[in-house]
Amino acid sequence: MTKPHLLHLDASARRNGHSRTLSARYAEAWRAAHPDGRYTYRDLVAAPVPFIDEAWTEICDHALANGITDPRRLPEGCGRRRSGPPGRSSSRCWPSWSAPTRC
DSSP: OOOOEEEEEEOOSOTTOHHHHHHHHHHHHHHHHOTTSEEEEEETTTSOOOOOOHHHHHHHHHHHHTTOOSGGGTTTTTTSOBOOSTTOOBOOOOTTOOOOSOO
């Protein structure tokens, strides 16, 4: 049997806001009711999730199409046609992008 798991996310910019207070109370009660349960806390203001845009997804498409798992190898395959979603093959590369750490 799997243990219950609570993923506690705080996203309010207010450090003492109502949603943070309410979620903290809920998490405290949940943890008391599930002492063997898993608990994960994420503060999305203190450690925001990076923005993913179209360019980032194209880099990931390039990596997947070329079987690349190491970000240092992303420039490989430039200058030749890459495969991608139907109708989206392209020969362009991304000269000014910074490689993501993972796709």
